[in-house]
Amino acid sequence: MRYIKLYFTCIKRSIITRLEYKRDTFISIFNFFVTNVASILSIWMIMESIPSLNGWTMVEMGFLYGFSMLPVALDHIFTDDLWSVAFFKVQSGEMDRMFTKPVPVLFLVIAETFQLEGLGELAVGVVMLSVCGSMLSVSWSFGAVFLLIMATLFGALMITSFKIIFAALAFKFKRSGQLLQINYNFISYTRYPLKIYPTIIRGLLTFVFPFALIISYPVEVTLFATYSPYVIAAVIVAVSCALFALSLCVWHILERKYESTGS
Amino acid sequence: MIQLQNLTKIFKKPIRKEGVLGMLKTLFSAKYEEIVAVDHINAEIGDGEIVGYIGSNGAGKSTTIKMMCGILTPTEGKVLVDGIEPYKARRKVASKIGVVFGQKTQLWWDIPLIESFKVLKEIYRIDDADYRERMDFLCETLGIREFLNQAVRTLSLGQRMRADLAAAWLHNPQILFLDEPTIGLDVLVKQHIREAIKTMNAKYNTTVILTTHDMQDIEDLCSRIIIIEKGGIIYDGPLADIKHRFGDLRTLTVNPQASFDADLLNTFDGKVTYERDGDGLLVKFNADEVALEHVVDYCFHTLKTSDLKVAEITVEDVVRQILEEQEAG
Numbered sequence: 001m002r003y004i005k006l007y008f009t010c011i012k013r014s015i016i017t018r019l020e021y022k023r024d025t026f027i028s029i030f031n032f033f034v035t036n037v038a039s040i041l042s043i044w045m046i047m048e049s050i051p052s053l054n055g056w057t058m059v060e061m062g063f064l065y066g067f068s069m070l071p072v073a074l075d076h077i078f079t080d081d082l083w084s085v086a087f088f089k090v091q092s093g094e095m096d097r098m099f100t101k102p103v104p105v106l107f108l109v110i111a112e113t114f115q116l117e118g119l120g121e122l123a124v125g126v127v128m129l130s131v132c133g134s135m136l137s138v139s140w141s142f143g144a145v146f147l148l149i150m151a152t153l154f155g156a157l158m159i160t161s162f163k164i165i166f167a168a169l170a171f172k173f174k175r176s177g178q179l180l181q182i183n184y185n186f187i188s189y190t191r192y193p194l195k196i197y198p199t200i201i202r203g204l205l206t207f208v209f210p211f212a213l214i215i216s217y218p219v220e221v222t223l224f225a226t227y228s229p230y231v232i233a234a235v236i237v238a239v240s241c242a243l244f245a246l247s248l249c250v251w252h253i254l255e256r257k258y259e260s261t262g263s
Numbered sequence: 264m265i266q267l268q269n270l271t272k273i274f275k276k277p278i279r280k281e282g283v284l285g286m287l288k289t290l291f292s293a294k295y296e297e298i299v300a301v302d303h304i305n306a307e308i309g310d311g312e313i314v315g316y317i318g319s320n321g322a323g324k325s326t327t328i329k330m331m332c333g334i335l336t337p338t339e340g341k342v343l344v345d346g347i348e349p350y351k352a353r354r355k356v357a358s359k360i361g362v363v364f365g366q367k368t369q370l371w372w373d374i375p376l377i378e379s380f381k382v383l384k385e386i387y388r389i390d391d392a393d394y395r396e397r398m399d400f401l402c403e404t405l406g407i408r409e410f411l412n413q414a415v416r417t418l419s420l421g422q423r424m425r426a427d428l429a430a431a432w433l434h435n436p437q438i439l440f441l442d443e444p445t446i447g448l449d450v451l452v453k454q455h456i457r458e459a460i461k462t463m464n465a466k467y468n469t470t471v472i473l474t475t476h477d478m479q480d481i482e483d484l485c486s487r488i489i490i491i492e493k494g495g496i497i498y499d500g501p502l503a504d505i506k507h508r509f510g511d512l513r514t515l516t517v518n519p520q521a522s523f524d525a526d527l528l529n530t531f532d533g534k535v536t537y538e539r540d541g542d543g544l545l546v547k548f549n550a551d552e553v554a555l556e557h558v559v560d561y562c563f564h565t566l567k568t569s570d571l572k573v574a575e576i577t578v579e580d581v582v583r584q585i586l587e588e589q590e591a592g
Binding site: 002006094096097103258259262 | 282325329358364373385386
């Protein structure tokens with residue numbers, strides 16, 4: 001209860017910060033639109049020249065793309081400050097002030113930002129999903145909806161877990177932004193059908209950084225009814241929770257290796 | 264009460280290569296160089312004391328403080344704050360301490376000061392009545408009311424330091440760590456901050472541990488000083504003892520216009536020493552032994568100096584003197 005109240009206080013602070021720089025906030029929202037429109041257009045251009053990609057039509061690709069935005073957006077909204085931990089906050093000693101507060105350091109990192117752009121990303125994702133869904137006349141069975149919701153929520157948890165693990169490495173190596181970036185880039189592979197990739201990438205996306213599990217499989221289940229939605233949902237929940245627990249352990253251990261900087 | 268027992272911090276610096284590949288390589292390489300920042304120190308600081316923790320740059324002051332407030336984990340030995348090791352029960356100790364790092368602000372840079380205080384109120388779970396009382400007291404003592412609604416980035420250094428001090432004091436900590444709280448400030452603001460520290464120490468019996476390079480800070484505030492050099496404590500005791508040992512040391516910087524023979528200068532029976540300093544001359548003596556006016560008189564009338572500057576003993580002088588004494592005997 002206490003942490004929920006504290007979280008809202010911190011978030012309010014973060015939003016006040018954004019409003020201090022209205023122009024910057026406007027530009028970054030604009031930037032987000034340009035980035036997303038550009039990637040949607042690039043998929044569209046690819047599909048223009050080839051009628052289908054491994055049996056996937058343009059609209060199905062749009063459905064996949066739209067869905068892939070949801071867990072990413074959710075993670076983006078809540079945990080964006082992990083990037084700055086990985087890239088510079090540990091190295092510059094800026095974490096000092098978090099270490100002197102009677103609250104878990106990871107909590108303060110998460111509560112540091114509330115990324116408004118993420119809300120736009122979420123909205124675009126939902127719109128793409130419903131437009132492409134109705135064009136494909138997807139049967140919105142209870143199982144499918146349940147699976148997509150679970151995949152969104154726990155998918156975001158999985159993405160966050162990986163971010164926590166790679167950001168925590170900064171406590172040991174001072175900077176781990178590049179490693180985090182490499183890991184994060186794997187998510188964008190799931191915006192195309194899994195089948196177009198060689199086995200090694202597919203294996204990587206299923207077993208090592210299982211982003212396919214939270215994006216590709218739920219979409220395939222919804223569109224082509226390949227597996228039981230409940231089984232996939234259960235696997236997603238189990239794997240994400242396990243990864244989250246692991247990430248908390250890793251953070252907890254590596255946090256004690258923080259060395260600050262000379263002053 | 265704070266106890267330091269055989270406290271040691273060794274930084275292991277991996278010999279690192281650049282870029283992503285280099286970083287991956289350091290994952291597997293075991294090449295380290297060791298830097299001993301703090302070397303087996305022991306001390307005990309009682310409640311309500313104001314202790315000056317001094318030493319030259321890189322002596323290990325900040326490292327010790329960071330171990331005391333739970334940011335760093337010691338390599339060996341331990342810190343006990345009321346019997347608890349801060350790096351093990353970090354959150355428990357954190358609510359008892361306040362920290363000001365003069366070089367880095369603890370406040371949120373982009374938002375009005377008052378908003379930072381509101382967040383801190385939640386973080387430290389300060390109840391409304393305490394918060395109001397403390398805010399009134401801090402506003403009055405530190406004079407921060409006038410800029411409460413300004414964003415921290417727009418504050419001057421002096422204002423920001425006062426704001427930082429208020430932020431560290433908001434939850435009424437038992438122990439306050441001040442790492443160079445007067446660095447870069449003008450004399451008036453320094454004076455203001457010292458007064459505030461004294462008032463708050465008297466009112467709440469707060470233990471204050473302060474690092475500084477300013478001898479005046481120490482004279483005004485501290486009853487006890489601990490001097491650290493190359494990671495080890497070289498002096499721990501009352502400030503009065505140090506003053507007694509070294510007396511009232513002065514250094515005059517003069518610029519003699521008359522030609523003189525370095526061997527024939529008046530040494531006032533060996534009590535004054537001279538050192539060449541470029542074109543000028545450094546004149547060092549103890550003002551308890553030789554009257555300042557006699558030396559100044561000599562500089563003006565015999566040496567025909569065009570300029571004269573009087574400096575009192577600095578922290579660096581004290582450290583050097585103690586080291587010299589220890590080497591000698």
